[in-house]
Amino acid sequence: MAARLYRAGGFVADDWLLLGDEDAVPETGRLILPLARFLELAGAGRSEPRFAVLVKAHEDPQLLAPHLAGLTLVAVAFEKFSDGRGYSTARLLRQRLGFTGEVRAVGDVLLDQIPLMRRVGFDGFAVSNEPTIRALEAGHDVDVPLYLQPSERSDEVPAGARYWARRPSGAQLS
Amino acid sequence: MYRYDEFDAHFVSARVEQFRDQVRRRLAGDLTEDQFKPLRLMNGVYLQLHAYMLRIAIPYGTLDARQMRRLAHIARTYDRGYGHFTTRQNIQFNWPRLKDIPDILEQLAEVEMHAIQTSGNCIRNVTADHFSGAAADEIVDPRPYAEILRQWSSLHPEFSFLPRKFKIAVTGAPHDRAAVQVHDIGLQAVRGADGNIGFTVFVGGGLGRTPMVGRKVRDFLPEEDLLAYSEAILRVYNRYGRRDNKYKARIKILVHETGLETLKADIEREFEEIRGGVLDLPQAEIDRIVGYFAPPELDAGADDEAFERAVAADPALAAFAECNVHAHHGAGHASITISLKPVGKAPGDATAEQMEVVADLAERYGHNEIRVSHEQNLVLPHVRKSDIPAVFAVLVGAGLGDANAGLVTDIIACPGMDYCALATARSIPVAQRISERFASLQRQRDIGDLKIKISGCINACGHHHVGHIGILGVEKKGEEYYQITLGGSADENTSVGEIIGRGFSYDEIVDAIEKVVDTYVDLRSDPAEDFLAAYRRVGDAPFKEALYGSA
Numbered sequence A: 001m002a003a004r005l006y007r008a009g010g011f012v013a014d015d016w017l018l019l020g021d022e023d024a025v026p027e028t029g030r031l032i033l034p035l036a037r038f039l040e041l042a043g044a045g046r047s048e049p050r051f052a053v054l055v056k057a058h059e060d061p062q063l064l065a066p067h068l069a070g071l072t073l074v075a076v077a078f079e080k081f082s083d084g085r086g087y088s089t090a091r092l093l094r095q096r097l098g099f100t101g102e103v104r105a106v107g108d109v110l111l112d113q114i115p116l117m118r119r120v121g122f123d124g125f126a127v128s129n130e131p132t133i134r135a136l137e138a139g140h141d142v143d144v145p146l147y148l149q150p151s152e153r154s155d156e157v158p159a160g161a162r163y164w165a166r167r168p169s170g171a172q173l174s
Numbered sequence B: 001m002y003r004y005d006e007f008d009a010h011f012v013s014a015r016v017e018q019f020r021d022q023v024r025r026r027l028a029g030d031l032t033e034d035q036f037k038p039l040r041l042m043n044g045v046y047l048q049l050h051a052y053m054l055r056i057a058i059p060y061g062t063l064d065a066r067q068m069r070r071l072a073h074i075a076r077t078y079d080r081g082y083g084h085f086t087t088r089q090n091i092q093f094n095w096p097r098l099k100d101i102p103d104i105l106e107q108l109a110e111v112e113m114h115a116i117q118t119s120g121n122c123i124r125n126v127t128a129d130h131f132s133g134a135a136a137d138e139i140v141d142p143r144p145y146a147e148i149l150r151q152w153s154s155l156h157p158e159f160s161f162l163p164r165k166f167k168i169a170v171t172g173a174p175h176d177r178a179a180v181q182v183h184d185i186g187l188q189a190v191r192g193a194d195g196n197i198g199f200t201v202f203v204g205g206g207l208g209r210t211p212m213v214g215r216k217v218r219d220f221l222p223e224e225d226l227l228a229y230s231e232a233i234l235r236v237y238n239r240y241g242r243r244d245n246k247y248k249a250r251i252k253i254l255v256h257e258t259g260l261e262t263l264k265a266d267i268e269r270e271f272e273e274i275r276g277g278v279l280d281l282p283q284a285e286i287d288r289i290v291g292y293f294a295p296p297e298l299d300a301g302a303d304d305e306a307f308e309r310a311v312a313a314d315p316a317l318a319a320f321a322e323c324n325v326h327a328h329h330g331a332g333h334a335s336i337t338i339s340l341k342p343v344g345k346a347p348g349d350a351t352a353e354q355m356e357v358v359a360d361l362a363e364r365y366g367h368n369e370i371r372v373s374h375e376q377n378l379v380l381p382h383v384r385k386s387d388i389p390a391v392f393a394v395l396v397g398a399g400l401g402d403a404n405a406g407l408v409t410d411i412i413a414c415p416g417m418d419y420c421a422l423a424t425a426r427s428i429p430v431a432q433r434i435s436e437r438f439a440s441l442q443r444q445r446d447i448g449d450l451k452i453k454i455s456g457c458i459n460a461c462g463h464h465h466v467g468h469i470g471i472l473g474v475e476k477k478g479e480e481y482y483q484i485t486l487g488g489s490a491d492e493n494t495s496v497g498e499i500i501g502r503g504f505s506y507d508e509i510v511d512a513i514e515k516v517v518d519t520y521v522d523l524r525s526d527p528a529e530d531f532l533a534a535y536r537r538v539g540d541a542p543f544k545e546a547l548y549g550s551a
């Protein structure tokens, strides 16, 4: 089934179209392009505000460095939820490259991984898993809202006296 | 000892609730087994041959009497009255029911314990020298650093789905009792020229199918860089470690395939980006954590006299003193190894009653401290020497008085066919039979220091590669076969043992081991030359000859 986009505490409409490796680029509409195609088009001088990028697990987000200022969305693919490379991708996008647009997890996105994903910088979740959608709709939070790593999220605040302890500034999901 | 503050207490109980909810969703069908598996593993819940197994973290092997009593209670209430201490300083219960596990975790949380990251493809429980804070040869107590790493790695958002498990060990003494060079990251504390503390860093050690000794990536990593550098290593591993084959997924393979120099450069480049940020350890924070591990107040008047008199009068105590009593930095004090290797028993097992005896002893004579060693024994780190005769008497009464620490019957064995679903051979019964063969303490003492390690399959949980004598159980045409390796070691001169020749059947293996041992005794230059030294001197030829005759 089609994925539904979860952002800032609720499901929202989404008009971004995920383009396959072989699909022709339509003339209109917002498109998420595979990294190689995006770079190819950009190299040919075609960068449009309606373009976003999909970074796969093995791909290097640093290739996007020169283009990030023109992007509002970078999607990170989780082909399998157990492949953790996307977490590093998101952190590099946020921490190293300073990307401030939406970082969206797409693919095998599951309830129990969403809290971890939020902490490395994801703020959009394209969810297809039924039980996950149901739980999110019901506001079922599965986070342990106490963190032992300082992170770059601005909505985490120091917890108590310990140097690296953090907690969410609001108790709200996402 | 580290004490939970309010934050830690909330953290572990929130974690228990999280797991309770995950179990509920699994039972309701919202989580498939495939999706549930990494979640339960990160809470120490394994599916074994007959049942679930729960592995509880004992961070760097340190616990107190109250915690030990709680483990005894869990053994009695939810298991079959015993627990099994592991080579990673943890404890495993082999028979809990899945539905009881959230309750067990809640009981653990009450005494500041948990099962977080004792399994799964994440950063595992950090281990350390079992004589930390006590050993006479220690440069610095490694446990504060292990604790700092434990906190940083707990539910790390970026590193919870690594290519494979990731193990870190820290030692603070030049004689490495924590086997740091067979860990994914091994840290050996050193003092720099200016007196500052730092670490020699090894990466990519590990056993398993492809045993490798860790490679040195840093001679001196300043202590304030510990987390930034660890994060750099982990990020490089998370991004580039192989995920196509679980047997090639450990960082040792990445080191091997990428090449040490290239990988070192990758790590350093990543480190350059990370350092100077929020992961730099402020001295005040290090000091605060170090404060938790302040040495106990030892009796300043303690001396050796009474102990030496008792030893002279009692040969059994003398034997215990020789093997199980270890040099302490405090005058008139010692650390004591409590052997969990009585002849004929499963290595590392302790009954609930035995756990309680150890808890009582720790309280009465040991400043309320207990350690679990990676050799699957228990340790009372701080005991007044004059109290040792009394402690020894209690241990003997509880079936814990074996004076065999470091001797041929102090065998490490993985669970093997008795419990483990991956096993290809039995390993515990082999350990039992070997210890029966060498039951005479006189003979064991004559043989001297000798580490036998047994694994029930190629995954090498029994660390056979680094046993002076290693035994690997394999399956051949439906039968158990045992391969012998010689010359392995996991100290500061780590080496991987070499296979001596064709394997032996279950019936033959004990005779074969005895032949190896007798051969050593015959050829050693003098009784002080231990097995490993003799093997390194003469090589494998005499042992081959003894086992297989001349070719």
Ligand code: SF4
Pocket (backbone or CB within 6 Å): B414, B415, B416, B417, B420, B421, B422, B423, B424, B427, B455, B456, B457, B458, B459, B460, B461, B462
């Ligand atoms: S070495 Fe093999 S048999 Fe032994 S515990 Fe590990 S996986 Fe199981």
